[in-house]
Amino acid sequence: MRDALLATLSAIVGPRWVKSRAPELVAYDADGLPGYRALPNLAVFPGTQSEVVAVVKALAAAGVSFVPRGAGTGLSGGALANDVVLLGLNRLTQILRVDPVNRIAVVEPGVVNAKLSRAVAPYGLQYAPDPSSQSVCTIGGNVAENAGGPHCLKYGVTLNHVVECLVVLPDGRFIRAGSAFGESDEYDVLGLFVGSEGCFGVATEITVRLVPLPDSVHTMLADFPSVNAAARAVSRIVATGIVPAALEMMDNATIRAVEASIYAAGYPTDAAAVLLCEVDGIADGLDEDVAIIRECCMESGARNVLVASTEADRVRLWQGRKKAFGAMGRIAPSLVVQDAVVPRTRLPDVLETIHEIATRYGVQVCNVFHAGDGNLHPNIPYDANDADASARVHAAMSEIMLACIAAGGTITGEHGVGLDKLPYMESLFTAESLSAMCTIRDVFDPDRRANPGKVVPVHSCKEWHRGGNRA
Amino acid sequence: METSDISNAIASAIASPTVVRAVGSGTWLHGGPVENDATATVVKPRGGVIEYTPGDLVISVHAGTTLEELSATCAVSGQMLAIAPYGSPRSTIGAVVATATAAPLAYDDLAIRDLVLGLTVVTGTGDIVRVGGKVVKNVAGFDLVRLNTGAFGTLGVITEVNLRLHAKPSMDHVVTGTLDGSPWDWVPRLIANRAPLPMLVRLAPDEPAQLFARCTGNGARASALRGIMQSYGVRNAFTVGPSDTSSAHEQVPMIAALRHVPDHALVLRIRTELSGGDAMLEHVRKLLPDATLLYNPSRGSVRVVTDPGHEDDVLVEQIETQFGRTPVHYSLVAEQGAPPRHDTSHVHAPIKRAFDPHGVLNRRRATFTPKPYVR
Ligand SMILES: Cc1cc2nc3c(=O)[nH]c(=O)nc-3n(C[C@H](O)[C@H](O)[C@H](O)COP(=O)(O)OP(=O)(O)OC[C@H]3O[C@@H](n4cnc5c(N)ncnc54)[C@H](O)[C@@H]3O)c2cc1C
Ligand SMILES: Cc1cc2nc3c(=O)[nH]c(=O)nc-3n(C[C@H](O)[C@H](O)[C@H](O)COP(=O)(O)OP(=O)(O)OC[C@H]3O[C@@H](n4cnc5c(N)ncnc54)[C@H](O)[C@@H]3O)c2cc1C
Numbered sequence A: 001m002r003d004a005l006l007a008t009l010s011a012i013v014g015p016r017w018v019k020s021r022a023p024e025l026v027a028y029d030a031d032g033l034p035g036y037r038a039l040p041n042l043a044v045f046p047g048t049q050s051e052v053v054a055v056v057k058a059l060a061a062a063g064v065s066f067v068p069r070g071a072g073t074g075l076s077g078g079a080l081a082n083d084v085v086l087l088g089l090n091r092l093t094q095i096l097r098v099d100p101v102n103r104i105a106v107v108e109p110g111v112v113n114a115k116l117s118r119a120v121a122p123y124g125l126q127y128a129p130d131p132s133s134q135s136v137c138t139i140g141g142n143v144a145e146n147a148g149g150p151h152c153l154k155y156g157v158t159l160n161h162v163v164e165c166l167v168v169l170p171d172g173r174f175i176r177a178g179s180a181f182g183e184s185d186e187y188d189v190l191g192l193f194v195g196s197e198g199c200f201g202v203a204t205e206i207t208v209r210l211v212p213l214p215d216s217v218h219t220m221l222a223d224f225p226s227v228n229a230a231a232r233a234v235s236r237i238v239a240t241g242i243v244p245a246a247l248e249m250m251d252n253a254t255i256r257a258v259e260a261s262i263y264a265a266g267y268p269t270d271a272a273a274v275l276l277c278e279v280d281g282i283a284d285g286l287d288e289d290v291a292i293i294r295e296c297c298m299e300s301g302a303r304n305v306l307v308a309s310t311e312a313d314r315v316r317l318w319q320g321r322k323k324a325f326g327a328m329g330r331i332a333p334s335l336v337v338q339d340a341v342v343p344r345t346r347l348p349d350v351l352e353t354i355h356e357i358a359t360r361y362g363v364q365v366c367n368v369f370h371a372g373d374g375n376l377h378p379n380i381p382y383d384a385n386d387a388d389a390s391a392r393v394h395a396a397m398s399e400i401m402l403a404c405i406a407a408g409g410t411i412t413g414e415h416g417v418g419l420d421k422l423p424y425m426e427s428l429f430t431a432e433s434l435s436a437m438c439t440i441r442d443v444f445d446p447d448r449r450a451n452p453g454k455v456v457p458v459h460s461c462k463e464w465h466r467g468g469n470r471a
Numbered sequence B: 001m002e003t004s005d006i007s008n009a010i011a012s013a014i015a016s017p018t019v020v021r022a023v024g025s026g027t028w029l030h031g032g033p034v035e036n037d038a039t040a041t042v043v044k045p046r047g048g049v050i051e052y053t054p055g056d057l058v059i060s061v062h063a064g065t066t067l068e069e070l071s072a073t074c075a076v077s078g079q080m081l082a083i084a085p086y087g088s089p090r091s092t093i094g095a096v097v098a099t100a101t102a103a104p105l106a107y108d109d110l111a112i113r114d115l116v117l118g119l120t121v122v123t124g125t126g127d128i129v130r131v132g133g134k135v136v137k138n139v140a141g142f143d144l145v146r147l148n149t150g151a152f153g154t155l156g157v158i159t160e161v162n163l164r165l166h167a168k169p170s171m172d173h174v175v176t177g178t179l180d181g182s183p184w185d186w187v188p189r190l191i192a193n194r195a196p197l198p199m200l201v202r203l204a205p206d207e208p209a210q211l212f213a214r215c216t217g218n219g220a221r222a223s224a225l226r227g228i229m230q231s232y233g234v235r236n237a238f239t240v241g242p243s244d245t246s247s248a249h250e251q252v253p254m255i256a257a258l259r260h261v262p263d264h265a266l267v268l269r270i271r272t273e274l275s276g277g278d279a280m281l282e283h284v285r286k287l288l289p290d291a292t293l294l295y296n297p298s299r300g301s302v303r304v305v306t307d308p309g310h311e312d313d314v315l316v317e318q319i320e321t322q323f324g325r326t327p328v329h330y331s332l333v334a335e336q337g338a339p340p341r342h343d344t345s346h347v348h349a350p351i352k353r354a355f356d357p358h359g360v361l362n363r364r365r366a367t368f369t370p371k372p373y374v375r
Helices: A002-013 A022-028 A049-062 A113-123 A139-145 A189-193 A227-239 A252-259 A286-299 A311-322 A324-328 A344-361 A387-406 A422-428 A431-444 A462-470 B003-015 B067-075 B093-099 B144-148 B183-191 B219-231 B253-259 B274-287 B312-323 B345-355
Strands: A042-044 A066-069 A085-088 A095-099 A104-107 A162-168 A174-178 A202-209 A216-224 A246-251 A273-281 A304-307 A334-337 A366-370 A378-382 B020-022 B041-043 B049-053 B058-062 B116-123 B128-132 B156-164 B171-179 B199-203 B209-217 B234-239 B266-272 B292-296 B301-306 B328-332
Touching (some): A002 A049, A049 A162, A049 A202, A095 A113, A113 A139, A174 A189, A216 A227, A216 A286, A227 A286, A246 A252, A246 A311, A252 A273, A252 A366, A273 A286, A273 A311, A286 A304, A311 A324, A324 A378, A378 A387, A387 A422, A422 A431, B003 B020, B003 B128, B067 B093, B093 B156, B116 B144, B183 B209, B183 B274, B209 B219, B219 B234, B266 B274, B274 B292, B274 B301, B274 B312
Parallel strands (some): A042 A085, A066 A085
Antiparallel strands (some): A095 A104, A104 A202, A162 A174, A246 A273, A366 A378, B058 B156, B171 B209, B199 B209, B199 B292, B266 B301, B292 B301
């Protein structure tokens, strides 16, 4: 069976692009989620859209499950392929068309996020969603996860920037979701597909919206003697009606990790928290916004607000934030980067609860997050090879996630459910809601061959219950 | 009606069997076979605020809450729902979500799709499904929020809506003025707009084109945006929106008039690529000299408001064949849930079947037949 499939796939993509030996497959046994490893049965890397279709059709004919994979930077284990076929899309790297007048670009799924922005910059345009992994993650992966990033506070997440997707369904048929120029009266299949984590099919061609680069940008760093004061400042800023391009918070543990690394940005290491705040747009009025934000920070108890005066200063301030995860790598070999969202007004007490949980389990939590959205990233550096540490980290994270749910929040703002967060889905949604999710999955993939076992716990599906009852 | 009552009504409808029709304020119930079905059980979700924490800029309301009530509630805390859809302020939020109705001068060009965070929906099996959440970013599970937004109640009756609000900026003006010449002259300049400036052009027969722009931000930015607007060649500009901080645009007669459509009008919505806007305006103008055209340059869309003497499918055909430009997307707001004109039926029909296996909810029309917008 495996040999027959190997031969079929090799005939489609060429033998070089099918990996079947364990040493080759090990390279794909993990994504960005530490502590989980799963060896694919085979890995296939089509080089063109028509090869993708042929591969998907061959897998359908053989009744074999598959997991699409972009760059494998996902943090929820979505691209893990346990004994099924891994469908790598990272050879599809063409920017097929840039249309600056209509402000769209048509790309293949393996195009790296930052590369797209670089390619359209000469037209004075940008692809706005900017996950911190943008130098490696792919647009296909971004679509599948509905990725966010620091600038999503103002510009919106991936969903707001994708207008059309060509999707190969798990049975090999194509659908066109959305419309590059459409104000569609059809079901919002595109809205449904974005964020479906590879469970509905494979995006093979993606049309994105481009937005003008801002005429002017101001970046500020405010430092606070307490996390509470920083959280107060966030609420005040948002209440003024100014929509900052980004409003990011880092706590003391994160600041110290950054400052001890090669990404040192000059953050004050004695601050309990810093806020990195950016405003951008047309130049007029930005100075006023900066003044108002400064006032909000000072009135909330900031010790100081620094405004970057040169482009180099600005880049330096951002470098610390964007490389914070990398900086945490110095503390321990593995890092859990969690992702939860709470109502903004609950930030102070949830952060306090997180601190309490971490202390109880004897783990170190570093918080670096999109404060304007209430999108927390509690991160724990640890050693995944140390069983005791792993167990404590796991238990602490579970409590943290449940605390976020209890505060009226959710378990993921941008990283997806994947495998990692399956257990929390039942705390978040009712049985009927989960069953409705199974229902929609079945429309696209009745055989559950696309990214099986992810996103919705299978035993939540009504049919499963029925089957179970009968048995 | 409460959510549980609606669930029961659907269960009875399945048993009877009959059909169920969701209704908001009933300001737009023309078209579609369901309305004409005298035996339909009408379900009308109740109104009212469920939870509002201004500090979170999030509000949860029952679906029957009208836009009027919603904006009055939020205004007390200096906040707003960043849409300004066509139609009446008496429209309910449930219907606005169900129809994904577009907004001519929405703050920051946001659409309802960008602002719905979570929904409670009663499906065609009577199941009460809660999807999305109450926080401004959530990607947990499959996005049934987006799927129900714009589904015209064909997949479920929306009973509760969680919405993202925006704090009102210190200045929020609507500025208007006239544009000389033909669309060939000014459309390219409008679409080249780099500023966050929601705009709408009204082209009425025998009148110069009139540009409306929503200039928001602090004082310096609002006046700079006004300057940018004038640089497009606008003449005789003046402010029609409130000039202070109240931004209650619904109350401004000239803007209310923009959102209103005369009785017995036919409304067509057409969309093309941004760069095709000028050609499309010119073309529709020639075909329908008596129509009023409402053109949104940032979305490349046109609302064509004309009299119902026209048969809409004939009109669409004329526009399509004579314009001869691709890609162009047409849809009729004259109809509720018009069937897709493009072949995606192998996904759309199964989606409908999945959530409404007994066919009790609002139906999509099986064929494309003329149905004028008549009030
Ligand atoms: C240091 C670091 C920082 C990060 N920062 C952010 C951040 O700021 N914001 C954020 O949102 N995320 C962030 N992430 C998470 C991750 O980068 C994103 O989720 C990204 O979108 C994943 O893209 P990828 O190409 O690596 O996808 P993969 O990890 O390969 O896959 C992710 C999921 O997408 C599916 N998939 C991939 N391609 C396709 C396709 N073409 N069609 C259908 N399904 C597909 C996979 O099956 C899988 O379920 C970060 C990750 C790291 C390591
Ligand atoms: C000038 C003008 C332009 C317009 N342009 C557009 C447009 O471009 N696109 C567009 O879609 N609409 C458009 N509309 C219509 C607009 O959607 C309606 O005015 C408004 O949404 C109706 O609100 P209502 O509460 O009166 O709904 P109703 O008239 O009661 O219902 C309208 C529709 O929504 C469904 N519905 C109502 N409540 C629910 C619910 N809780 N759950 C599920 N379904 C429900 C109904 O079954 C019906 O199909 C336009 C109207 C005007 C006057």
